Amino acid sequence: MRITEALATVRDPELDAPITELGFVARIEEHDGEVEVELRLPTYFCAPNFAYLMVADAxxxxxxxxxxxxVVIRLEDHFASDEINSGVAASRGFEGSFPGLADGELEELRQTFRRKAHRACQEQVATRLLKAGWTMLTLADTTLGEAEEALESSVELERLLRRRDDLGLSSGRESALLVQDDGTPITAVDLPLQLRMAKTTRISIEGNSGLCRGLLSVRYGLPRPPGVDQAVG
Incomplete structure (x- = not known):
């Protein structure tokens, strides 16, 4: 259980979901402090940089x-499994695992997807407040504390706070609810456009997540996840 809980903290960088929830953990074995984990992905050609991030994080x-x-982490059934598995085991980093091919390390890529996830979470919280009767002007002046009082134990708000922590943004009750990537509050003038763009990001993340779940279920003969289009596969 504790190994599963640890793996649940590892997220697919593009889909913003735990690898345990996505079905990417195929096998866990633990004996006398030695742990082996087998990971799998929806397709043979999933991007090697994303795959490396997940294996290294796991x-x-x-x-x-x-x-x-x-610890032994093995990615199976992937065109770059050997390079990724040996690179992670030897702590060579992504560039050391793909010499001459990788363009630097992956922290910038990781940060890009953290920002996307943060925007998507902001849009979800804002949408809930707008449906409750709040206006754009009100949202632009809303603090995290005020949103917490309005939404109580909101899953969306809890997720947003985790994303802010990932980016090193303030999570104090007096902090602005809706902010740019650098923590600058989004103004009332910019807010409508920012929320429309964030909605596009959220829909893209959710669509990719559904597609990947469907492809994984077809590839490995798993039960089709709830909500996944039956036409997949």
């Missing part, structure tokens, strides 16, 4: 579990 998450003395 390694770090499991290695941090108290009592674990040895």
């Amino acid at each position: 390694y770090d998450a499991v290695a941090a579990v108290p009592g674990v003395t040895k």
